[in-house]
Amino acid sequence: MNDRLQINADAGYQLAEKKAAEYFASLSGQLANKIYATTLTEDIQAWKQNHIHHNSLFSRGKGRSNSRGYYHYIQWLESTGKLDNYLDRSISYIFMRDLGKSLDSPHTLNRIQHVVNNLKEYLRRSNPTGNESTSEMFSMGSLYRWAQKEGIESTFIWLMNKLKTVSSNIPDGMNAEEAKRKLMKIIAGVILHQVEEMDDDLSTEERTRKLDEAIRLGYSYGLTYPFIDDLLDSDVLSEKEKKQYSSLIRTTLVTGSVPELGAWAGKSKELIRYIHSELREAFAYIQGRLRQETKDHFFEQSYVFFHSQEEDREKDLLHANYTNEELYIPVILKSASSRLIVRSVLSAEEDDGFDTRTFFFGIYNQLADDFADMFDDLEAGAVTPYTYYLKYRQTRPDLINPFELYWTVISNLIHNVYHSDKKTCEVMLNRAINGLKRFKERMGDKKYNEVMQLFATGNSKFDRLIQKMVRKADDVDFFDKLLRDHIITNLKEEGRERETFLETVKTVRSRINDMLCIRGNDDASLWEDPIMDAANYSLQGEGKRLRPIVTWIMGVHEYGLDESAIVPLLKSLEYMHTASLIFDDLPSQDNSSIRRGRPTVHHIYNTAVAELTGLFLTQQAVQEQASLDQFDPKVVLRLIQYSAGKTTDMCKGQAMDLNSKGKPLTLEQLNTMCYYKTGIAFEASLLMPAILAGKQESELEALKRFAYHAGNAFQIKDDLLDVEGDLEALGKPIGKDVENNNSNFVSILGAEGARKAMWDHYSTAMETLREMKYKTTYLKHLLHYIVNREN
Structure with a gap:
């Protein structure tokens, strides 16, 4: 590898690291001064008026959200008049998180309403009238009909063939359903980005071309999640293979060219040969569509994302001396750069404030995800702010409580990044309380209460207020979470059904052969x-x-x-x-x-x-x-x-x-x-x-x-x-x-x-x-x- 190129890449990372360090220092100061407790207490007192209902008539009852009750829940939302607000907060959050939009923009609010109306109409059409199990949200048939409508049938067929091949090459030791879900989510996110970039007066031919490109770009970028991040996080590769593979990825991002695979001595030779070929094709597709003015940004953010992931991946939970900066700065970098990459992949026009909002927003999402996954991460020996705090909180009083930092990030976003916008406050508090409700439902009351004691902020009044909201607040669910659960459930059920079908076919074929x-x-x-x-x-x-x-x-x-x-x-x-x-x-x-x-x-x-x-x-x-x-x-x-x-x-x-x-x-x-x-x-x-x-x-x-x-x-x-x-x-x-x-x-x-x-x-x-x-x-x-x- 050219040393000068590596030096330039490292210099770019150091600049990003400096920016992240400044952001973390600001958050640390706000946390130390307990600013979040004062501001969020006021916010929650105003927010709860719309979310705590004392009359049982307003309780969710049988309409509670769960993956198996997907259609019933949508029907219940509509019958109770809650569907519009449910979809509005869901789409608003996606516009903030995935598109980096500000909710105080009239144009953005109009776009959100447009998406909400279209989604509501789709949900009404797709809701089955009979047995729920016979209908599929976003089934291959319905997606193909959408592709026909948009004139991208060939692209859809290409994608189905790619996904089938990817699925067949996900090795044991990796979560196939989760890998496919992530890949589909990235593709959907890139399509959403592209749709929001397209003018209403775009010609049919140009719209078709852009959608085709978005799907292929989404697949090309999304492929990195199962075949780089998840693969390196798993135990599929030996330590020697991981180092060789990481070196190959690093060389690609630094030089802008995928090196030849060369000799591969490990047990995963055939898997790596397929992945190398597929990623090289994907990389070439992305590179061929980057505008010159966004190409440098793409490589810079890609390197920051990869290197920060590597920094986290190399941490050892048995190492007792990581500083707060070492724990949190890579989190800030990887969470922000992953979404900044999407923007550069599409070569989207500069959106005022996008980079800033996206950079500050990322850690919120990452801390929420790490909180939900903390026990799985702890079992795997992964170092996250939560697992490290759980292990060393009694011997390291200097460690920042990640749950307290989480609320600090929310307060900072609402008041310093989004300038105390009321809708932003509403959406973000909905999301935070919903996350805790979901965690409590999954873990059970006893385990949840133990966790809350472990991560108590030290401000008992604020802690009690939060837990009161978790117990009593309603109408805080989000469509993307419902859809996520529904997709994962469907993927698992599809897998079980397919195995049963193939086993039945095998058994019956044998019986028929005998007769x-x-x-x-x-x-x-x-x-x-x-x-x-x-x-x-x-x-x-x-x-x-x-x-x-x-x-x-x-x-x-x-x-x-x-x-x-x-x-x-x-x-x-x-x-x-x-x-x-x-x-x-x-x-x-x-x-x-x-x-x-x-x-x-x-x-x-x-x-x-x-x-x-x-x-x-x-x-x-x-x-x-x-x-x-x-x-x-x-x-x-x-x-x-x-x-x-x-x-x-x-x-x-x-x-x-x-x-x-x-x-x-x-x-x-x-x-x-x-x-x-x-x-x-x-x-x-x-x-x-x-x-x-x-x-x-x-x-x-x-x-x-x-x-x-x-x-x-x-x-x-x-x-x-x-x-x-x-x-x-x-x-x-x-x-x-x-x-x-x-x-x-x-x-x-x-x-x-x-x-x-x-x-x-x-x-x-x-x-x-x-x-x-x-x-x-x-x-x-x-x-x-x-x-x-x-x-």
Whole structure:
């Protein structure tokens, strides 16, 4: 590394450190003089008039905020007339914290009201009328619809693919849900910044470009949280690897260029190789969009952020002699620089007072977060002002009480930074009391009271006032906290549901594999039976068994049918599907040599045997359906009639496909052919158990709509994999459509257009699914699997 560049970086850090030291000295003086107690007591006495209600009519009751009661709480807020104030204080706080705005600006207040109105309307539209678990706030489907509206569908698809890859590379030892939440929060914050920078008269094209850029910049910057901060805070890397990795990051920020990874001797070589590649791409994207006048500011703040994080990370809780300055100055620096970076990333125009407000505000947020996390940090041995005070408060009387400094920061912000603005005072006191309420709820009364005794400020009157507000004050909740809890809960539930879904799929696939073998009658042993052999050979391949799995899930989990009773139906679906593949692979049709990772039937036997085997399996499927002897015969007859009609339709679809070779198709023609070839099979796997369960026609029609869009999404993904997939993963040759001169979604729409069409079908299928309000989430995860699969 160039020594001169390092000297310049260190000089920039020293200037920032000097500014932070001056700020800390000012706070220390105010704390020593107990200024905060006098000013905040007066503020709270005025504030509490709107937040302590003696009439039980105003109590929250069942409307209390919690992550599982997200929608009910929003509904309760609206029914009691509290929603407007709730959203106003929430958005006002975000404008202060994330955008560095001052609430005494008429323009800012107008913007806040505009956001509040839009958010309120969105919440009204998205609130479910039935089962809460069937609706998702900011689901992939709803986000894709927003992306369509803004013309940034391709950006959304890019981001979903990036997030999927990031998730798959978060190693054990790191909190995957928290990492994803942080990344999404940063992206949302950058988008919010960008939206606030855009003029109302901006052209549609320019708005689309700016939103695209904001999403990519948000991802590029946000990636540093899981893959730099969280990674270095975890135990995933060895100490030697951490030093090597930190050196690489430092060199990048000092020189403005990402060095080659070079030799990596540690156990995390593959992880670091991926992270290095991804961060280098992200860094190049940010660098390519920085204006010259903001580039220096970006590197300065990035270095300050990284170096202050390193200063904190290297502290040892067993070291008993850290000064107050050593404890707090890095906190001031990292908390301020992290938000100043966002501004420079966007190359936003200079906003009068932004830097000053952001610099002074940061420590408030960091002290609040460190207070909430103090016991987790203590268990991890991390040094924060709170953990250090807990450990050494009895032997180090010189240590500043961080809880007392927290109130000093609030007083300083309200009166010295925001000039005693009434709305700022209201919002900040709401936030502070809410933070303590949340902590008390999480820790329990006993533990909370112990903590309050440990961090008592020495001013008993002020302490009693604060605790009175924590007990009695109401209407202090914030939407971002509710949303944070909701997202974390959803991520965890999604993870559990996905694991359950995949485990169910694995288990059911194994059961289905065990039941598929067709055994001949006694006479068959008298001579060789190549058709029986070919049928069993075709059934033994590593098929996904997707159709019978869907039937099993819906039949057993959703409709409560007896598993043993529907075994013939499961077998019939796989026999029919396997027969269609045998026909599809024939030389007269697609002429495929590999299917399910093995040579196709006509290559192992011959074309005649393959054709007869396909017919044999088709009739075997009908025979199995006729064996559904635990159901009403009329219902079974209806099912067989439905199945026969769909088999006819599938033949029509294959004929359409063969007739289309070498011909350009319209999208409408392709959608029709896709439905007949693929959608019908999905439809059958859903409708046949519903028919056996005696479901009404209205539900069958909804299942048909779902199957149509799910089937199209599946086929589009197949077409994309035919172009971009891997032979080993797919188990069949890629590029067959090109070789056979077949029209498909990629050839008609292009790869990008095909992805958009797939996500459009996904979103419509999800919307249909939400209308059906099933008690299980299996079909939702089936859709996720369809668009994310690699084979």
